[in-house]
Amino acid sequence: MDRPAGCTCRDISHLTDGIRAFKARHYGASPGLMRSLVEEGQAPATLMISCSDSRVDPALLSGADPGELFTVRNVANLVPPYQPGPSLHGTGAAIEYAVRDLMVDHIVVMGHAHCGGIKALIGSAEGKRMARDFINDWVELALDACRIHVGHADGADSRRPVSLELLKDNPFLVERAAIAGSIGNLLTYPWLKERVDAGTLQLHGWWFDLDTGDLWQTRPGETRLFPVL
Numbered sequence: 001m002d003r004p005a006g007c008t009c010r011d012i013s014h015l016t017d018g019i020r021a022f023k024a025r026h027y028g029a030s031p032g033l034m035r036s037l038v039e040e041g042q043a044p045a046t047l048m049i050s051c052s053d054s055r056v057d058p059a060l061l062s063g064a065d066p067g068e069l070f071t072v073r074n075v076a077n078l079v080p081p082y083q084p085g086p087s088l089h090g091t092g093a094a095i096e097y098a099v100r101d102l103m104v105d106h107i108v109v110m111g112h113a114h115c116g117g118i119k120a121l122i123g124s125a126e127g128k129r130m131a132r133d134f135i136n137d138w139v140e141l142a143l144d145a146c147r148i149h150v151g152h153a154d155g156a157d158s159r160r161p162v163s164l165e166l167l168k169d170n171p172f173l174v175e176r177a178a179i180a181g182s183i184g185n186l187l188t189y190p191w192l193k194e195r196v197d198a199g200t201l202q203l204h205g206w207w208f209d210l211d212t213g214d215l216w217q218t219r220p221g222e223t224r225l226f227p228v229l
């Protein structure tokens with residue numbers, strides 16, 4: 001790949017090599033899947049709402065094929081509450097298309113360990129907002145969820161008192177609480193809740209442990225996360 005003189009940016013030509021390899025496999029050796037996805041359109045069973053973090057690509061982690069996951073990624077895998085209006089609702093638009101048009105059967109909110117967005121949220125809770133234009137207000141979406149869910153975010157039955165020290169020492173509790181908050185906010189979308197109530201749509205929380213590769217999941221109808229055995 002040609003680079004302008006003096007450019008210090010890292011080379012990414014291996015990524016275009018990767019697309020060539022994808023083409024050789026999915027358009028050359030085994031073209032059936034991509035051909036049917038083009039001719040018949042997409043019909044994914046799952047909307048995946050995951051973090052933008054480069055280490056937790058849901059398709060790579062789950063081994064999903066093209067056409068399996070309709071994905072929206074944002075900082076800290078957050079779902080804003082239902083607030084229609086003239087603002088630019090990127091996450092809401094993706095949720096609406098998946099639920100009302102693609103008619104997905106599942107929505108998975110997938111968070112992860114060592115989440116930078118959640119670290120920023122804990123900083124905000126401490127009154128240490130980052131000198132950034134957008135990040136603070138975005139991650140503070142999860143502040144209420146943190147207050148509500150953090151006490152039992154590790155699967156314990158009893159709630160514990162929530163202190164800033166607890167949050168700073170156990171960011172994974174906040175990461176899991178934010179997942180519970182996003183699931184709660186999904187249910188504020190009326191056409192989504194209708195489908196959940198009708199039994200045609202299931203909501204799931206997943207938390208990926210970046211240290212061990214383990215997955216934690218919610219049980220049906222719950223927002224608490226438990227390790228998958």
Ligand SMILES: [Zn+2]
Nearest residue numbers: 051053115116
């Ligand atoms: Zn993250």
